[in-house]
Every structure is written in C-alpha cells, then in structure tokens.
Amino acid sequence: MLVSSESINAQAAKGFQQLTADARAKKKLNTNAALTQRVRRIGNDLIAHVGVFRPEARNWAWEINVFESDEINAFCAPGGKIGVYTGIVNKLQLTDDEIASVMGHEIAHALREHSREQMSQKTLSSLITSTVSVATGVSGELMDVGSQMLVHLPNSRAMELESDIIGLELMARAGYNPRNASSLWKKMMQASGGKNGPAFLSTHPAGNQRIAELDAYVPKVMPLYEAAHAQKRGTRQR
Ligand SMILES: [Zn+2]
Numbered sequence: 001m002l003v004s005s006e007s008i009n010a011q012a013a014k015g016f017q018q019l020t021a022d023a024r025a026k027k028k029l030n031t032n033a034a035l036t037q038r039v040r041r042i043g044n045d046l047i048a049h050v051g052v053f054r055p056e057a058r059n060w061a062w063e064i065n066v067f068e069s070d071e072i073n074a075f076c077a078p079g080g081k082i083g084v085y086t087g088i089v090n091k092l093q094l095t096d097d098e099i100a101s102v103m104g105h106e107i108a109h110a111l112r113e114h115s116r117e118q119m120s121q122k123t124l125s126s127l128i129t130s131t132v133s134v135a136t137g138v139s140g141e142l143m144d145v146g147s148q149m150l151v152h153l154p155n156s157r158a159m160e161l162e163s164d165i166i167g168l169e170l171m172a173r174a175g176y177n178p179r180n181a182s183s184l185w186k187k188m189m190q191a192s193g194g195k196n197g198p199a200f201l202s203t204h205p206a207g208n209q210r211i212a213e214l215d216a217y218v219p220k221v222m223p224l225y226e227a228a229h230a231q232k233r234g235t236r237q238r
Pocket of ligand 1: 105109160203
C-alpha cells in the first residue's frame with residue numbers, strides 16, 4: 001500500500017528541517033553567499049514552471065539550501081525540499097545550465113512522486129540512511145524516519161528516463177540550454193572511479209546510453225528553450 005502524498009511530504013519536510021538545523025549548527029549551511037544565491041536563482045527559475053507537470057506543486061513549500069560537503073550530490077525530496085552540495089558544483093565545475101540540469105532532474109523525481117511509488121510503510125520505517133549522514137556527519141542510526149526520507153533510493157531505469165526527460169523540458173522552459181544537459185553526466189562519469197566517486201552515481205547510473213537518450217530528446221524541447229530565451233532577453237532590454 002502506498003504512503004499518502006501528505007504523509008510523505010510532511011516527513012520529508014521534517015527531515016529537511018533537521019538536516020538544515022544540523023548543517024547550521026556545524027556551520028555548513030549556505031556558507032557561500034554567492035553560490036547560494038546562484039543555486040536559488042536557478043532553482044526558482046525551474047520551480048516557476050513546475051505547474052506544467054503538476055499543477056498543485058506550485059503551492060508546495062519549496063526550499064533550496066546549499067550544504068557544504070565534498071560529496072558530489074544533490075536531491076529534491078518529496079514536496080519540494082532541495083539540497084545542493086557544494087561538492088557537486090565545485091568539483092565538477094558546473095555551469096548554470098548543468099546546475100539546472102541536475103536540479104531539473106531531481107525536481108522531476110519529486111513531481112512524479114517516485115519516492116512514494118517506491119515506498120511502502122514498511123520500507124519507509126526500515127530505511128537506512130546514507131546520503132544525509134555523509135553530508136552532516138550525523139550517524140545513520142541517530143536519524144529518524146523524517147531524515148531518512150531525504151535519501152534517494154535507487155530508481156528504476158524507467159523513472160530515471162522519465163526524470164531526465166521532464167528535467168530537460170523544465171530547464172528548457174526556464175531558459176537554460178538543454179544542449180548542455182548531458183555534459184553533467186559526462187562530468188559525472190569522468191569523476192567516477194576510486195572510492196571518492198560521485199555518491200550521486202550510486203543512485204543514478206550514467207553511461208553512454210543515458211547520454212544518447214537525453215541528447216536524442218533535446219531537439220523536441222529546443223523550441224521551448226528558444227522561446228524562453230527570447231523572452232528573457234526581451235525582459236532584460238526593457
Ligand atoms: Zn534520478
């Protein structure tokens with residue numbers, strides 16, 4: 001039996017609050033003002049278009065925080081709680097388009113409620129945390145179910161492809177160039193190998209097939225990007 005959206009969103013929000021409080025206490029929350037502003041600007045550009053895919057998501061209590069961590073990771077928990085790790089931006093030297101690509105992909109998982117789809121009450125209560133504990137140094141055993149909600153379970157290939165496609169359209173609509181989406185995955189692959197490979201890859205296998213499928217979809221969303229881009233330019237000129 002599936003957990004209700006309300007219950008999963010509430011638990012994710014609780015976990016996000018806890019993660020945020022832990023990071024603040026350790027002075028690892030939004031430490032770089034310029035980076036925080038940049039990530040929030042890109043995130044808010046994307047969030048402005050979520051209604052296309054899920055009308056009620058416009059009313060979610062969206063939050064975006066940047067966590068100082070060497071880990072190459074990012075997430076959007078159910079209900080719109082977004083975390084971006086400094087490691088993913090700094091180590092992979094992400095451009096704005098690539099940040100939009102990873103955030104768009106993660107937002108797509110939340111919009112499609114993939115966590116909820118995967119999660120029965122039983123797995124919810126027995127989940128062992130990893131992602132969050134690495135970021136905050138809080139050991140997994142100490143974290144409650146709320147925090148565990150933020151952990152990204154490995155998604156099925158179908159969920160990954162769906163999120164890639166929705167994420168691509170989201171970034172195009174927000175005026176970020178979808179042609180640059182797949183370079184995120186190329187950088188991710190280059191950074192893999194060795195014990196310090198991207199944590200993100202453990203739940204998001206990247207490979208040539210993924211990149212080819214993503215790139216094949218780019219022409220379909222280019223008109224959306226061009227329209228958004230023209231509008232952006234127009235706004236700037238006015
Ligand atoms: Zn994914």
